[in-house]
Amino acid sequence: MKTHAIGIVSLIFVSGIATPLSTQERPPIIDMHLHADLPPHEVPPGAPALCRPEPCRGEGRATASHDETLQKTLAAMKRYNIVKGFVSGVDLDIVQQWVEAAPDRFIASPFILQPGRPDLEMLRREYAAGRLRGMGEIATQLSGLPPNDPALEPYFALAEQRDVPVLIHTLGIGPYLPAFRSAAGSPVLLEEVLVRHPKLRLFVENAGYPYRGEMIAMMTQYPQLHADVSTISWVIPRAAFYDYLEALVRAGLGKRLMFGSDQMRWPEKIGEAIGAIEQAPFLTADQKRDILYHNAARFLRLEHGHD
Ligand SMILES: [Zn+2]
Numbered sequence: 001m002k003t004h005a006i007g008i009v010s011l012i013f014v015s016g017i018a019t020p021l022s023t024q025e026r027p028p029i030i031d032m033h034l035h036a037d038l039p040p041h042e043v044p045p046g047a048p049a050l051c052r053p054e055p056c057r058g059e060g061r062a063t064a065s066h067d068e069t070l071q072k073t074l075a076a077m078k079r080y081n082i083v084k085g086f087v088s089g090v091d092l093d094i095v096q097q098w099v100e101a102a103p104d105r106f107i108a109s110p111f112i113l114q115p116g117r118p119d120l121e122m123l124r125r126e127y128a129a130g131r132l133r134g135m136g137e138i139a140t141q142l143s144g145l146p147p148n149d150p151a152l153e154p155y156f157a158l159a160e161q162r163d164v165p166v167l168i169h170t171l172g173i174g175p176y177l178p179a180f181r182s183a184a185g186s187p188v189l190l191e192e193v194l195v196r197h198p199k200l201r202l203f204v205e206n207a208g209y210p211y212r213g214e215m216i217a218m219m220t221q222y223p224q225l226h227a228d229v230s231t232i233s234w235v236i237p238r239a240a241f242y243d244y245l246e247a248l249v250r251a252g253l254g255k256r257l258m259f260g261s262d263q264m265r266w267p268e269k270i271g272e273a274i275g276a277i278e279q280a281p282f283l284t285a286d287q288k289r290d291i292l293y294h295n296a297a298r299f300l301r302l303e304h305g306h307d
Helices: 066-080 092-101 120-129 150-162 187-196 212-221 238-250 268-278 285-300
Strands: 008-014 017-024 029-035 082-089 106-110 135-138 166-168 202-204 226-229 257-259
Touching: 029 066, 029 257, 029 285, 066 082, 066 092, 066 268, 082 092, 092 106, 120 150, 135 150, 150 187, 187 202, 187 212, 212 226, 212 238, 226 238, 226 285, 238 257, 257 268, 257 285, 268 285
Parallel strands: 029 082, 082 106, 106 135, 135 166, 166 202, 202 226, 226 257
Antiparallel strands: 008 017
């Protein structure tokens, strides 16, 4: 895959003479958490972004269509030099539209809200054909189903067999849905899955927020386990995000944390999420590059590095 350099040339007019002020190229970024269509809660066009905990006010305006989400996400990817994106969707036709809009840019993946959809035979076919290359977000916690529920077992077995990266929503917070259960999101519930599938390439959304001790235990005990820092980079107070991120880095996990935006219907959150990492006062320049690019490149086994 080629990197497309984004040269930004600012022109300043002094006495009518155009002078190039700066040419800058951003280093590459990998976004491990994008959505092609928003599951399953309805968001009206223009609605402010999610925020937690309430009372609080989210910024941004929800897109009006799936195409607008795609176009604005592509624009943000170009602007910030995001060279790869892990994108999931309930509607796989929409996911394929993303792939067609930017070939080689996306890792296409099914959003799984309940076991059985999509069914395993269909997934097997899509992996064999190379149309899908990831699994998840597995979001069965939104229906109260914990990750160690036997109904998910064949999905993990298939992902391990096909050697595809798997994103799972296993944390304390999520959308306000009647069946959602924080208790079904403790990262320690991943333990049986990790023991049964030692080769599974699993990463946990939001690094299990706010189950800090549980997540540190799982990642320390199971070296294959990775995490993204996605929604919490913009949905909770910045101080709470930094507190959590710093704890994970101080626990020695900085090489297995990956950037994600979880942009949903607010593609402007991509830039905000990048800013949250870039501005973190406790991270070194190398640690920021690890989170924004290198850790995901290693996890995804990208053949050609970008920096
Ligand atoms: Zn998500």
